[in-house]
Amino acid sequence: MDSSDDSHLARARDLDALDSPVAAAWAYELAIGHEPVDVEAFLDVAVIYIAAAEYGYQSAHALPEPYIRGTWEGLTRVLGVARDRFGHCDEISFWARFLQRSVLDEDDQFDDDCRLWLRRRESLVPSFYVYTCLREPSAEADARLLFEQVRAGRTTRDRFILSYLRSNLFGLSDLPCEDGDR
Secondary structure, three states, rough: OOHHHHHHHHHHHHHHHHHHHHHHHHHHHHHHHHOOHHHHHHHHHHHHHHHOOHHHHHHHHHOOOOHHHHHHHHHHHHHHHHHHHHOOHHHHHHHHHHHHHHHHOOOHHHHHHHHHHHHOOOOOHHHEEEEEEEEHHHHHHHHHHEEEEOOOOHHHHHHHHHHHHHOOOOOOOOOOOOOOOO
8 A cells, every 4th residue: 555545535535435425525625735636626525515405415424413514614615725726617616606506596697607618618517507407408418428427426526416417317318327227
């Protein structure tokens, strides 16, 4: 085992793969604070915080109330640090505003910005929202590509996106689930 296997980031990714959100978020936070990490680490912990805003996720993971209450602050802090470190990134912008739009039904400009981000092709992530929530067939090809990228479900972010693709996709019902079920 080399020293990188002992890093907070490696531990965070292991815990995230095991679907242990509280422990994974804690390890991601340690990694972000103490190690050089890529933007993916920030996005992965951000989506853990976003997922924690959904009642079904809270219940399925038996999330403690103090943790749930702290996720909005954690999300805004983590994405703020990500913007400071990495500058403009469409996916950072997407996740920073996704919760406001999907849960709070705020941010009327979000839908148009998602279309713009998708046209710029910096990230395929907005395609799951454009195709499943806005129901725009023009995003189907990108949603299919995104499905292939996240289908292994290694992180909460991957699983979160898959949950939208699997439960809300109208034209992608032919996509197999990881276990072969439909």
